[in-house]
Amino acid sequence: MMISSTFLPNKSLLDSLINISNEASSMEKFPFLHARNVTSMIRRIKVLSSLFEEIQVSDTPLPPSSILCFTEFFSLITKVKLLIQECKDGSNLWGLIQLEFISNQFYVLAKEMGRVLDILPVSLLNITTDMREQLEILHKQTKKIELFIDPRDLQRRDQLLQVMANKSLPHNKSKGFIDLRKLEEILSSIGFRSPSDYDREISKLEAEAQNQAGTGGLMVVSNINNLLCVVSHAKSMFFEDGESKKDERNCKKLSEFLYVKIHDSSSSSQSMTVDIPDEFRCSISLQLMRDPVILSSGHTYDRNSIAKWINSGHHTCPKSGQRLIHTALIPNFALKSLIQQWCQENKVPVNDPTSLLSEGNNSKKNLNENAVDQVSTNQGSTDSVKMTAEFLVGKLATGSADIQMKAAYELRLLAKSGMNNRRIIAEAGAIPFLVTLLGSNDSRIQENAVTALLNLSIFDNNKILIMAAGAVENIIGVLESGKSMEARENAAAAIFSLSMVDECKVTIGTHPRAIPALIGLLKEGTATGKRDAATALFNLAVYKHNKASIVHAGAVTLLIELLMDDKAGITDDALAVLALLLGCSQGLEEIRNSKELVPLLVDLLRIGSARGKENSITLLLGLCKEEGELVASRLLANPRSVPSLQSLAAVGSLRAQRKADALLRLLNRCCSQPHHSL
Numbered sequence: 001m002m003i004s005s006t007f008l009p010n011k012s013l014l015d016s017l018i019n020i021s022n023e024a025s026s027m028e029k030f031p032f033l034h035a036r037n038v039t040s041m042i043r044r045i046k047v048l049s050s051l052f053e054e055i056q057v058s059d060t061p062l063p064p065s066s067i068l069c070f071t072e073f074f075s076l077i078t079k080v081k082l083l084i085q086e087c088k089d090g091s092n093l094w095g096l097i098q099l100e101f102i103s104n105q106f107y108v109l110a111k112e113m114g115r116v117l118d119i120l121p122v123s124l125l126n127i128t129t130d131m132r133e134q135l136e137i138l139h140k141q142t143k144k145i146e147l148f149i150d151p152r153d154l155q156r157r158d159q160l161l162q163v164m165a166n167k168s169l170p171h172n173k174s175k176g177f178i179d180l181r182k183l184e185e186i187l188s189s190i191g192f193r194s195p196s197d198y199d200r201e202i203s204k205l206e207a208e209a210q211n212q213a214g215t216g217g218l219m220v221v222s223n224i225n226n227l228l229c230v231v232s233h234a235k236s237m238f239f240e241d242g243e244s245k246k247d248e249r250n251c252k253k254l255s256e257f258l259y260v261k262i263h264d265s266s267s268s269s270q271s272m273t274v275d276i277p278d279e280f281r282c283s284i285s286l287q288l289m290r291d292p293v294i295l296s297s298g299h300t301y302d303r304n305s306i307a308k309w310i311n312s313g314h315h316t317c318p319k320s321g322q323r324l325i326h327t328a329l330i331p332n333f334a335l336k337s338l339i340q341q342w343c344q345e346n347k348v349p350v351n352d353p354t355s356l357l358s359e360g361n362n363s364k365k366n367l368n369e370n371a372v373d374q375v376s377t378n379q380g381s382t383d384s385v386k387m388t389a390e391f392l393v394g395k396l397a398t399g400s401a402d403i404q405m406k407a408a409y410e411l412r413l414l415a416k417s418g419m420n421n422r423r424i425i426a427e428a429g430a431i432p433f434l435v436t437l438l439g440s441n442d443s444r445i446q447e448n449a450v451t452a453l454l455n456l457s458i459f460d461n462n463k464i465l466i467m468a469a470g471a472v473e474n475i476i477g478v479l480e481s482g483k484s485m486e487a488r489e490n491a492a493a494a495i496f497s498l499s500m501v502d503e504c505k506v507t508i509g510t511h512p513r514a515i516p517a518l519i520g521l522l523k524e525g526t527a528t529g530k531r532d533a534a535t536a537l538f539n540l541a542v543y544k545h546n547k548a549s550i551v552h553a554g555a556v557t558l559l560i561e562l563l564m565d566d567k568a569g570i571t572d573d574a575l576a577v578l579a580l581l582l583g584c585s586q587g588l589e590e591i592r593n594s595k596e597l598v599p600l601l602v603d604l605l606r607i608g609s610a611r612g613k614e615n616s617i618t619l620l621l622g623l624c625k626e627e628g629e630l631v632a633s634r635l636l637a638n639p640r641s642v643p644s645l646q647s648l649a650a651v652g653s654l655r656a657q658r659k660a661d662a663l664l665r666l667l668n669r670c671c672s673q674p675h676h677s678l
Contacts, residue, residue: 012321014056021049024081032190033095037106047138063124068410091204092190093227096157107147114142119406198235220566292332297322347611389428396433408448415455422459438474443483451490457497479517492532499539509546519553527569534573547584556590575615582622598634605644617659
């Protein structure tokens with residue numbers, strides 16, 4: 001079957017690829033850290049840029065089988081650009097502590113580049129022999145690539161940790177004081193040479209502490225705060241004239257600890273945000289859209305991102321490559337409303353909502369009632385997606401294992417971009433074949449199949465089709481013993497997505513292996529896997545009859561352990577599940593038997609995220625109502641409890657204020673009882 005080559009216009013797609021490649025490979029300056037990873041990645045992108053330019057010059061149509069590959073190259077290079085930008089713009093000290101995590105991100109992107117090169121039909125491209133040889137070399141390099149951590153950066157980090165722990169001082173005679181000469185040498189080596197450099201780093205660390213509050217764990221936030229203390233103290237020592245009140249406050253913190261202990265937070269894989277639905281991400285920045293607007297091509301982007309794109313001289317749609325008829329930006333009020341609802345449900349702050357609302361009100365005057373209804377993918381693109389999906393489903397049904405792997409991978413990519421694509425792929429009959437491939441012994445086929453089903457499940461109608469195809473048994477099989485950790489994690493994410501439907505909560509929750517399999521991933525998974533498992537358990541726990549099954553599977557003890565593990569990175573998710581499990585008698589009994597939980601919740605009242613604070617109060621209030629005097633005694637014995645509750649009652653969210661007031665009243669009654677003793 002021939003597939004229309006109009007799926008994405010060749011010239012516009014190549015223009016977009018060349019532009020993004022040039023932007024990624026021509027950063028003004030390299031970051032102080034991860035220099036070799038950055039230069040290696042830029043070198044690979046330059047090879048790809050040469051490929052794009054050569055194809056553009058040849059002025060020959062792209063073969064249909066290459067369209068998805070080139071579209072994926074655009075997404076991949078965009079991710080590389082953002083990662084390099086984060087290395088440049090983020091906190092240097094936190095980047096130094098997280099060497100392994102950031103280096104692994106470069107490694108993952110390089111391996112992803114290799115997977116795209118796996119399915120690139122080089123033989124069909126009109127390129128020179130020299131270009132083919134360069135691509136072959138690049139392909140071999142990406143297949144053999146290993147994780148690289150710069151030994152110079154490792155040495156800097158070790159020296160920093162030694163200075164902070166006073167290990168560099170003989171017999172630790174000066175415990176409590178930092179070797180300023182050595183500290184200045186280390187900080188200078190990563191770019192801190194003026195008061196403004198220190199001020200920028202302080203701002204970046206404060207922002208990082210806020211970002212990590214919900215997912216990083218208590219130790220991670222504490223470590224960032226300790227870094228803040230050291231930088232502020234160093235600035236006040238090295239540049240006395242520039243000392244500010246803010247520095248003085250931070251310096252006071254320095255005297256409160258004898259030494260700073262960084263507990264291997266460098267090897268943890270923290271995720272800075274909750275999982276954002278694909279349809280809420282801007283395809284340019286890959287971030288949550290704060291002010292979605294519709295382009296004349298029918299595609300939606302975040303206003304700031306698309307405005308920068310247009311203002312830089314581009315006259316095409318970044319996603320489709322289609323030339324723009326006009327550059328007016330029409331507010332997408334329907335999507336904006338959904339995003340704001342999602343943000344509220346997931347406790348995600350919406351930046352500067354006042355300005356966004358103001359922009360929306362001004363633009364609304366120019367929007368007629370049918371504007372949203374008129375937004376749709378053009379018919380030519382829809383036909384191409386349909387033909388592509390039918391072609392790939394045919395390969396799933398009759399192809400060899402290698403062909404099935406490539407077809408599943410391309411369906412996985414196609415299902416990433418847009419609800420319309422997900423609907424079309426399902427209508428082409430892909431779901432039953434993908435469900436069957438979940439049982440494959442080939443790890444690549446299994447991983448691509450489960451990820452494709454995950455992407456398809458985002459479209460609500462597909463959830464019912466996936467369940468009807470008997471996918472639950474196979475998805476649980478992958479979750480239990482998938483051929484790769486990524487396959488297991490995506491299986492958990494698929495269960496989370498499917499369980500958004502109430503009927504699916506019941507079906508999945510009553511499957512005897514589903515909840516134990518999620519608990520298994522909660523124990524063994526990476527930070528991402530643990531979070532996927534926790535969010536799936538949360539969805540299942542919303543249905544009251546699933547709560548007892550989750551408790552019996554050992555969730556309570558494990559979730560409390562994860563709260564104390566700064567490497568887990570699922571503080572908010574673990575608290576949310578525990579708060580739900582408090583609603584069943586078995587869960588309440590196990591939660592109140594934990595001696596570690598109450599002091600941990602008190603700490604979270606101070607340094608947790610807004611969502612974490614609310615769930616911490618929910619747990620404390622529920623325990624006090626059931627256990628009364630015993631839990632109240634533990635709270636009153638902790639000197640930080642009452643001040644934290646008073647602070648939340650004054651400045652917390654409305655829900656947090658109400659619960660903090662209720663808990664303070666309960667503690668007050670408990671104190672007034674004559675037989676009360678601490």
